Amino acid sequence: MKVCLVGYGSSNKEMVQFLTEGGNTVFVSNNKPLRPEDIKFLSDRGIMYEEEHSSLLENSELAVVSPGVPPNSSAARIISEKNIRYTTEVEYAWMNIKRANPACIFVGITGTDGKSTTTSLIGHLLREAGYSTFVGGNIGIPLITAPLNLQFYVAEISSFQLYWGKRFCPEVSVLLNLAPDHLNWHTSLEEYYGCKISMINNTLSSGGLAIVNQNIKNAMYNGKTIHFSGEMLENGYVNFEDRRIKVMNDFLNLKIYSEDTVSAVIACLNLGISENLIEQGLKSFKPLSHRIELCGNVNGISFYDDSKATNVHSAYNAYLSFRGKGYAALLSGIPKNEDLTELIEEVRNFSKITLVFGAMTEEVKKYPLDEKFVFCNNMEEAVKIGMNALSPGDSIIMSPAGASFDLYQDYKERGNHFKNIAQRFGGDS
Secondary structure (H helix, E strand, O other): OEEEEEOOOHHHHHHHHHHHHOOOEEEEEOOOOOOHHHHHHHHHOOOEEEOOOOHHHHOOOEEEEOOOOOOOOHHHHHHHHOOOEEEOHHHHHHHHHHHHOOOOEEEEEEOOOOHHHHHHHHHHHHHHOOOOEEEEEOOOEOHHHOOOOOOEEEEEOOHHHHHHOOOOOOOEEEEOOOOOOOOOOOOOHHHHHHHHHHHHHHHHHOOOEEEEEOOOOOOOOOOOOEEEOHHHEEOOEEEEOOEEEEOOOOOOOOHHHHHHHHHHHHHHHHOOOOHHHHHHHHHHOOOOOOOOEEEEEEOOEEEEEOOOOOOHHHHHHHHHOOOOOOEEEEEOOEOOOOOOHHHHHHHHHHOOEEEEOOOHHHHHOOOOOOOOEEEOOOHHHHHHHHHHHOOOOOEEEEOOOOEOOOOOOOHHHHHHHHHHHHHHHHHHO
8 A cells, every 4th residue: 555654753753664564655745854864764765755745645545644734734635635545643553453452442531731641640540550551642652652462552642633533432532621722723623622522422432431521511422421520639539429539649639630630530440440559559650741840949949840831721720720829920932822811810910920931922912911021032031030039938830821832842842941940040049
């Protein structure tokens, strides 16, 4: 079969060897110049490539579309006009694993915020309970790299992956929340929400279990679901039906992670994990990097890296978790066509100072502001001004609400820069 990898990101790179070993003729169609090392890799294997979507894509029989390829792209137009079958790395890998290991159980996690933490937490709880478990997907580990003989596969699934891979059907689906996001990629909010809900419908139509946030209104899914809310985590316990699961983990008890914790506990209870093993697993879980990560303390002022908060909904919930405590807020990055009103009100009312830099500057200036809002040239300047406005016991929180690509390669580079600044301040103190 003639298979074209559309976009050459990390997931499609992992597809090359798998597809060629399967006897397929593989092409690569990218929309920008490939890196020299990628060209050498492809050339060494005799794989033809193009750096503008054209004839290689047009003459393919199957397109494996990278999640970064938007629906209004030239690649999408070619796929539609030529009626080319398409899929994604996640969907292709899922079908391959299920053929080889039909008894395995897939758990798919989607939503606007909290996907990576929930995916990691469910995987951690299953592993701690003694089950062979793969954890990956959109979290950064392509599913195609997973062994075929495991008991559980826990995968973070993005709306992009669901747009291009409409058949993916895990036995258990978790829909954490829905809020406006990625409106610079999707053609409408309805399309974005519809992609998320499609995974729930696939699971329910096959007789699987869906775990859905009760705050999602008018969702067009069919069948019975387990509904949850963050309020089910109260005073250090998850209360579900007649069970009380103790959460002995300060990170998971933060309000911003309540939905993640509750949904993970419900999923694992329904997968047959005992309450005792779940409690032990919750206690030993370590937070992921760049998710409200305490990364330093300088002169009594705590530094929190929340660089993964690339949308308004996530940043708002982060700052909400610090309401009643003294803090400086850092906003930055590329906006995603979202309404900032609620976020602006939160930091205006509860921060000591809000520092804004990067592409976010022009967006924030569109809103009514007061003297708490200070516009800076870069992160170093923002942190310095924030430190001068705070007292021992306060925090400086970088929960930016925008994508990182204005100033950084990705959210990880942005978060690491913030950590380095904290270390330098600590060395100066």
